[in-house]
Structures are given as structure tokens and as C-alpha cells.
Amino acid sequence: xxxxxxxxxxxxxxxxxxxxxxxxxxxxxxxxxxxxxxxxxxxxxxxxxxxxxxxxxxxxxxxxxxxxxxxxxxxxxxxxxxxxxxxxxxxxxxxxxxxxxxxxxxxxxxxxxxxxx
Numbered sequence: 086x087x088x089x090x091x092x093x094x095x096x097x098x099x100x101x102x103x104x105x106x107x108x109x110x111x112x113x114x115x116x117x118x119x120x121x122x123x124x125x126x127x128x129x130x131x132x133x134x135x136x137x138x139x140x141x142x143x144x145x146x147x148x149x150x151x152x153x154x155x156x157x158x159x160x161x162x163x164x165x166x167x168x169x170x171x172x173x174x175x176x177x178x179x180x181x182x183x184x185x186x187x188x189x190x191x192x193x194x195x196x197x198x199x200x201x202x
Contacts, residue, residue: 101175105183108173111145112185115167119187123156123163131156134165147171 118141122134129137135156142149149169156165167187172180 097176104173104175108171108183111147112171112187114145115142115147115149116187119165119167123165127163131158131163131165134163138165138167142167142169 115138119138122129122137126134126137135151135154138154138156139149139151147169148171149167153169154165154167156163158164165187167185169185171183171185173183174180
């Protein structure tokens, strides 16, 4: 009987770890995608950068709303902010809300071909 209880507890803990790990993996994938958009999207309008991040969030099944993404550019500095709350069912009937803020600020140098001969 003790073995069955220990096995049930171990399975419940493994289940919680896997579910939390999947949510964390989606967070880091979204953060990486936002960083890639900011890094390589130097000529793209900030509103379009935000749209690309929303599309990636939908692809990753991240509950990100349009008002949770803000992108702006001031000369050579591009800033994108993403905030959302991901509910995680760690144990049966126990849902824990995890709040993920992502603030990325990158300085993007404008590259031109002038001066090359």
C-alpha cells in the first residue's frame, strides 16, 4: 500500500513538472521569437513587429491578447514588451496562474551601403 501511495505522489509530481516545463518552454520560445523579430526587423514598422509576435504566440498556444503586446521605436532603439498570464494545471483541479513579462530593448544600427566602392 505504501508503494502505491509513493508511486501516486511521484506521478503527480512528475505531471506537475512536465506541465510547468511545457509552459516555460513556450515562454522561452516566444521570448526568442520576439528577440528575433526585434533584431532582424529593423525596417519593419513596430505595429507589424507586434503582429508577428502575436502570430508566434498563437502558434505556441500562448494566451496572448493584442493589448498585451507593445512595440515602439525611437531612432535606433526598438523596444517590444509582452505580458500575459498562463494558467498551469499543476495537479488535478489545481490551476496556478503564472505571470510572464517580457521586456526586450535592442539598439538596432541602421546599415547603409553608402561609402562602399
